[in-house]
Amino acid sequence: MAVTLKDVATAAGVSRSTASRALSGSGLISEETRSAVESAARRLGYRPNRAASALRSRQSRLIGLVMNNLINASFHTIADVVQRRASAEGYQVLLCITDADPDKERSVLRMLSEHNVDGVVIIGTGQNSDLRDDLMDAGTGVVNVIRGAEGGRAPSVLASDREGAHAATRHLLELGHTAIGYVGGLASANSGRERFAGYEQALRDHGLGVDPEMVERGPFSPAFGAEGTRALLDRRPDMTALFAANHEAVFGVLPTLVSRGVRLPEDLSLVCHEDISWLRSWQPSVTVVDNGAGELGRLCFDLLLRQMRESSELGQAPGRVYRVGAGLVERNSCAPPRTSPLLLPRTIPPRPEPTTVSPQG
Amino acid sequence: MAVTLKDVATAAGVSRSTASRALSGSGLISEETRSAVESAARRLGYRPNRAASALRSRQSRLIGLVMNNLINASFHTIADVVQRRASAEGYQVLLCITDADPDKERSVLRMLSEHNVDGVVIIGTGQNSDLRDDLMDAGTGVVNVIRGAEGGRAPSVLASDREGAHAATRHLLELGHTAIGYVGGLASANSGRERFAGYEQALRDHGLGVDPEMVERGPFSPAFGAEGTRALLDRRPDMTALFAANHEAVFGVLPTLVSRGVRLPEDLSLVCHEDISWLRSWQPSVTVVDNGAGELGRLCFDLLLRQMRESSELGQAPGRVYRVGAGLVERNSCAPPRTSPLLLPRTIPPRPEPTTVSPQG
């Protein structure tokens, strides 16, 4: 049905092997036969059969991209970057979703190895490092991103959650804040643990300790962000700054602040972890910790590419860990602490009645 | 290196063909040999080579997912749904990004056909329907989603942009609003055109016309959302309701309203097109048009599956168009129009000085 390499070869008057060499650019080929083959291929509309190529050469030009979900902003930023880099290098991307379930991760990794992927980028569950090693033994490149897998030989590209949270908190401290609230994720998640540690460390470095009443930790959700913010405002009206440590919570934090009439930065200084686009267009624009999702994507694909090209034996060495630095993006949601107490809820005054209807007009 | 079907067959004491039939479940196989083969496969850790299978059977168990980008909320909702359905049916997803560039779309479709994909879901550029037809001729399933391709034989699954915008506008009209602002995308984009048409139609159905001063159309960006909102508030203080017709703009609209001190729904009623998660957790929660992204994803994958299973000849008939209805999700951002004029900017009153520092204590 489809036009095969054999057809191209016949049309160009050469053998299949020569045609193959001419098109793949490998091996010794005279300039004239190369162009003859190429023009024949073009003329016939030849499309190589990747399955056949993969079968024989054991190179599928496919890479697997395994992630917990596509909703998280950092995740789909990474997906976007990896996809682009991959296709620029002639690779296609197999997208897999695990919902952070180690069992799904196992079956996905199995599936990928059946498809003979040349490499895998994983935002993982932290488990199944045995399967990663199996893949590497089979010559497949493997790179963990965002979350490493303990004990495996695959390298990991991680964000600097602790450092980022530290920078955010330090920024607030340097502005003069000492009553700094924290709304963030539970310690059960890696990022939740690290970011809280950064917050804690910054306070300690400044000679302060963590006040448990200033901390709200819970599920990664807007609902919890709202709830935690309300709780903090109610419990500690002396709070002058707030660090929102995960972007799901931010969706709840910000509306709550608005509805309580809290003004940024006059009443409260706010720093959010993760640079989501609309925090830039917020009024005032919100100071954030940029965890470098784009750079994470670029770096992990580069590492993968290196593995795939060199197919170097990494021996039994444990996977190297790379850190992508986090940066504080200063915008307009932070200021020195207010000097007077915050009276809440502050409500917007009632609309003035139009003069024409005023009873005392 | 890897364990092949031949190894499994030898271990089970049968021929490769029998082993193949036993594992694939096709053909007549006695129960005992089947279980013998299966246990041998499990024992040896057999993993079928998809490339070999694809080569011979011409079924890759791969589908292509072609999209403009991954950032747009509807897009990655669709990506998420399609990926899940596909993997549940034993298909893997090749993710491709075109940036809405017809040339990139062409090369992506070529690439996919080289990979022998069994089907393709495309959020397309509206062009290259010739390539879609080529794919269908080769037995590949093709479904357009969100945006159809004119003149091709591939079916299209489209959102009801016009109907959704119509419902949103009608909702506001029925609440008694007549001064309804519109902030949305340019007519150069399909959705921008359709949604504006729905707005226009609803006004006409109500005996009203479009007041050009009530309309701001521009690029799909938060910046334009903010700018357009400011312009409307300044130009038409009599505006009592606002329809934000695309979700990129919403990121600018909402903060602008907040910073101007506009209260929802007392001062202004707001409806947004597209149900983004944080609009639900906003305070007050925002009434939205749900364009049914999840349902779009489900339907288009079902259609694709049907094409792939039946591999039916659709003849030369132009592709059928399916519409997924849009729904109005009523929440708390809408109310009957205020009766008095809106005085803006309304600023939050200055913080009261603490009594202890009051000079006139």
Next chain:
DNA sequence: CACGTTGGTGGGATCGGTTGCGGACATCGT
């Protein structure tokens, strides 16, 4: 002139499942 060397090409095996065909054997109907 005999003999390497280099550049270029063709033959044919090969990757690992799938599948059409036919053989072996059992069961059934008349």
Next chain:
DNA sequence: ACGATGTCCGCAACCGATCCCACCAACGTG
């Protein structure tokens, strides 16, 4: 008893590109 039908399995070809190896021509070189 014998053909007919049906079940189960093996042989070998096959998908299409790649790649090892052999081969040939031309070109030095001693």
